[in-house]
Amino acid sequence: MSRKPWDLAFTAEPEEVAGLRRIMRLHLGLWGLHDVTDSAQLCVSELVSNVIAHVGPGTPATLAVSITGTYLRIEVHDPDTRALPTLVDAAVDCEGGRGMALVDALADRWGVQLHPDRKVTWCELATALTSPTGHVGGPGVRRAETLLDIYATTKLVCNSNSGRLSTAVAEEAVVDVITDFLHWLRAHGCDVDEVLDHAQMHFEAELSGSEFATKNSYTTPGDAIRASR
DSSP: OOOOOEEEEEEEOTTHHHHHHHHHHHHHHHTTOGGGHHHHHHHHHHHHHHHHHHTOTTEEEEEEEEEETTEEEEEEEESOSSSOOOOOOOOTTOSSSOHHHHHHHHSSEEEEEEETTEEEEEEEEEOOBSSTTSOBOOHHHHHHHHHHHHHHHSOOOOOOSTTSOOHHHHHHHHHHHHHHHHHHHHHTTOOHHHHHHHHHHHHHHHHHTSTTOOTTOSOOHHHHHHHHO
C-alpha cells in the first residue's frame, strides 16, 4: 500500500481543531491504521492547541502527516521559533500545562525542530504495520495473503472424487475465506462494500452469459458475504 505524506495549511483557531481531527481519522482509515486513530487525533488536538495557547489565535500553521518506518509521524509547523513547547508536570487541578504531557504519554517519541522561518513540533506513534508499505497484521489478513498467492498461481479445480468435502462443510470454508478477504481489504484501506458490489456485478455478468443460468434462482455473492459479516 502506498501511504504518501500529506500536509494541510490551517489557521490556528479553536474551531479548527475538530475539523483537523476528522481529517486525521479519514486519512488513517484510508491507510488502514485504525489502531492508532484515537491517539493520533488526541495528539493533533494537543499540538494545535499548544500553538493557539502559546503562539496565538490566528497563527498560520500546517499539519503534516507521514509514515517513518512503521511509525506514524505527526507534525505541526508554526512561524514562531521562540515559543518552544515544554513538558510540564502539571498539578492535578491545573487547567493548563497538560498538552505536551498528554502527547508524551501517547506518543513513542516527540520533539521540536527549529528552522530559520518556522518551528516544527512533532510526535511519532508506533503502528501495527509489518513494513512501511505493508499492511496491519492479523491472522485473517495473513491467511488471505496466502490464499491470494495460491490463487494467483493456479486455478481452483473442482474435484469429483468421493473424498471431496460435503456441500455444508465446503460452504462454511468458503465463508471463512471470504471473511479473511474482507479483513485483507479493510487492512489495505479498501471500500469493502464497493468491492462486494463489484464482485456481485462481475458474478451476474458471467452468470447471464452462461447457457445454464436460471434467472433469480441463486443467492448473490454479495448477499452471502454480507450475511457472514
